[in-house]
Amino acid sequence: MGKVMLEVNNLKTKYVTRLREDVYAVDGVSLKIEEGKSLGVAGESGCGKSTLALSLMGYYFPPLHYISGDIIVDGRNISGMKPDDVRRNILGTEIAYIPQAAMNALNPTQKIIRFIEDVIHVHDPKMSDKDIYDLAKERFSILGLPAEVLQKHAVELSGGMKQRTVIAISTILSPKVLIADEPSSALDVTSQKMVIKMMRDLMDKGYIKSMIFITHELPLLYNVTDDIMVMYAGQIVEKGSAREMVFDPLNPYTKGLMGSIIVPEEGVRENKLTAIPGTPPNLKHPPKGCRFAPRCKYATPTCSGMEIPNVELPNGREYRCLMSERKIREVYENE
Amino acid sequence: MSDAKKAACLQGKGVTKVFGFGDKKTVAVDHVDFDFREGEIISIVGESGSGKTTLSKMLLGLISVSEGEVLFQGSPRDIRGGRKKKEYWKNIQAIFQDPFSSYNMFNKIDSVLLDCINMRGGKNLPYEEKFKMMSEACSFVNLEFKELTNKYPFELSGGQMQRLMIARIFLLKPKILLADEPTSMIDACSRSTILDMLLKLRDEINMTVIFITHDIGLAYYISDQVYIMEHGKFVEHGPAEDCIIHPKAEYTKRLINDVPKIYEEWDLSTV
Numbered sequence: 001m002g003k004v005m006l007e008v009n010n011l012k013t014k015y016v017t018r019l020r021e022d023v024y025a026v027d028g029v030s031l032k033i034e035e036g037k038s039l040g041v042a043g044e045s046g047c048g049k050s051t052l053a054l055s056l057m058g059y060y061f062p063p064l065h066y067i068s069g070d071i072i073v074d075g076r077n078i079s080g081m082k083p084d085d086v087r088r089n090i091l092g093t094e095i096a097y098i099p100q101a102a103m104n105a106l107n108p109t110q111k112i113i114r115f116i117e118d119v120i121h122v123h124d125p126k127m128s129d130k131d132i133y134d135l136a137k138e139r140f141s142i143l144g145l146p147a148e149v150l151q152k153h154a155v156e157l158s159g160g161m162k163q164r165t166v167i168a169i170s171t172i173l174s175p176k177v178l179i180a181d182e183p184s185s186a187l188d189v190t191s192q193k194m195v196i197k198m199m200r201d202l203m204d205k206g207y208i209k210s211m212i213f214i215t216h217e218l219p220l221l222y223n224v225t226d227d228i229m230v231m232y233a234g235q236i237v238e239k240g241s242a243r244e245m246v247f248d249p250l251n252p253y254t255k256g257l258m259g260s261i262i263v264p265e266e267g268v269r270e271n272k273l274t275a276i277p278g279t280p281p282n283l284k285h286p287p288k289g290c291r292f293a294p295r296c297k298y299a300t301p302t303c304s305g306m307e308i309p310n311v312e313l314p315n316g317r318e319y320r321c322l323m324s325e326r327k328i329r330e331v332y333e334n335e
Numbered sequence: 336m337s338d339a340k341k342a343a344c345l346q347g348k349g350v351t352k353v354f355g356f357g358d359k360k361t362v363a364v365d366h367v368d369f370d371f372r373e374g375e376i377i378s379i380v381g382e383s384g385s386g387k388t389t390l391s392k393m394l395l396g397l398i399s400v401s402e403g404e405v406l407f408q409g410s411p412r413d414i415r416g417g418r419k420k421k422e423y424w425k426n427i428q429a430i431f432q433d434p435f436s437s438y439n440m441f442n443k444i445d446s447v448l449l450d451c452i453n454m455r456g457g458k459n460l461p462y463e464e465k466f467k468m469m470s471e472a473c474s475f476v477n478l479e480f481k482e483l484t485n486k487y488p489f490e491l492s493g494g495q496m497q498r499l500m501i502a503r504i505f506l507l508k509p510k511i512l513l514a515d516e517p518t519s520m521i522d523a524c525s526r527s528t529i530l531d532m533l534l535k536l537r538d539e540i541n542m543t544v545i546f547i548t549h550d551i552g553l554a555y556y557i558s559d560q561v562y563i564m565e566h567g568k569f570v571e572h573g574p575a576e577d578c579i580i581h582p583k584a585e586y587t588k589r590l591i592n593d594v595p596k597i598y599e600e601w602d603l604s605t606v
Binding site: 043044046063110188189192193194196197200216217218219222223246250253256257259260262263264266268270273274275276277279 | 550594
């Protein structure tokens with residue numbers, strides 16, 4: 001068992017809208033990532049994936065507010081820190097974050113090397129530009145990016161190249177945890193593959209110790225991460241290894257999600273896609289009990305009556321459902 | 336095998352589109368031939384910049400064809416002049432990538448659907464009749480019309496908007512539906528609903544669907560015929576099974592290699 005890089009216990013955060021209504025976007029999330037492991041987060045849009053990413057960084061700017069829970073990065077609790085302290089002491093060295101559509105965030109008037117200087121100077125103001133350039137050049141060449149990119153402006157690069165540059169910039173300080181929020185969703189398949197390869201390289205060469213990968217594309221998660229976690233309405237409904245989650249889902253929602261996978265492989269055409277009826281609940285007033293119950297075809301009246309416990313199986317797998325493991329398998333087999 | 340029986344719908348002979356002239360000439364679509372048959376789902380697959388969207392705009396008649404000709408139902412298509420164009424658009428309709436920009440945000444949902452009925456010559460029908468038609472269209476796409484009345488487009492989610500687009504198509508009943516990346520802005524779950532609806536349009540109203548996508552997995556799942564496009568040319572075409580499971584062109588092989596798989600090993604070394 002490796003060293004635990006990131007541990008989150010019962011994290012709860014909320015958004016406060018302009019009308020002073022609370023929206024519970026992350027509601028009781030617990031997770032643990034060991035050194036050298038990667039965790040994928042999947043779910044429909046609006047289920048709280050991106051909010052989870054922001055909350056994990058301790059980046060609490062209004063309208064996002066922290067309620068309770070612990071975030072422990074490599075033995076250090078960062079949950080109560082002020083956002084400014086977080087930016088200075090945590091971001092970059094402990095946790096790096098790649099937001100959605102990060103490639104559009106590059107300032108077009110600056111050369112790429114300036115962003116790297118900025119990042120390093122925040123943490124080490126004394127480092128000379130020459131050293132920074134050497135460091136950046138070495139890192140870029142290891143990651144398969146041409147060194148000329150450093151002297152270019154963002155507008156001169158293609159979309160895939162920009163995205164890879166952003167990833168290289170954000171991991172230049174070798175962070176312990178990398179949180180990547182849809183790093184490849186706006187790219188075509190070839191650039192996507194390059195980005196994925198680069199993230200694998202980062203892991204293999206030890207520039208990042210662990211990774212959280214957020215996306216709604218399940219075939220991608222299956223290929224990239226060791227474990228997958230499925231979120232629904234701010235809660236984790238199932239967690240397990242990638243293989244188990246895709247081929248042997250336990251929670252009915254996960255099963256529905258896995259039914260929507262499309263890959264260009266023989267025989268897939270005959271599998272009918274299963275869509276989940278209905279829409280996700282409004283998180284201003286989350287339903288009592290199981291949040292998926294209104295859309296679940298196996299739901300019973302007890303499902304929405306009581307708080308659903310998180311069942312932990314001996315092999316480290318977790319799922320949130322009232323049915324026992326044996327019952328679930330029975331039900332799925334009879335379909 | 337059944338190709339010969341199906342009536343011709345849209346055909347192209349040496350269709351070309353050139354932007355600019357002289358030194359700045361860009362050939363976006365380069366002498367492509369195609370033969371789309373009635374009641375089939377045809378996918379056009381290619382990466383960004385391969386000319387998919389330019390071709391689709393030519394098929395829609397939004398931009399002119401530089402060279403070659405497009406045949407509609409066996410005879411050359413004549414869309415010069417506004418009236419002829421409008422007549423043509425009764426036969427071909429489109430769904431675009433971004434459902435949020437497809438609606439007039441000042442109009443309520445009812446009027447979006449009412450317009451379609453009026454366009455199909457149902458202007459003088461009593462409201463009860465129209466209401467029935469609208470409810471039918473909404474239930475075709477698994478929406479509840481009662482919940483949608485008096486709502487504005489921005490109150491709907493992306494998936495709902497895209498489904499409402501299909502409800503419009505159901506009311507208009509064109510011969511051809513051109514779907515330009517209809518699922519790329521919505522998540523995987525709503526995506527399967529949209530795909531199933533396109534299949535339903537084909538099976539129930541015998542509509543020809545031209546499905547433009549960069550995702551070869553989607554193309555494999557949904558289509559009867561697949562056309563693979565690279566740099567303005569079709570490098571390969573044929574039935575989906577042949578084209579995607581046993582690809583011949585190098586480009587197709589590369590595209591398939593680059594898509595994440597779950598039953599086979601995904602080879603990352605070939606980048």
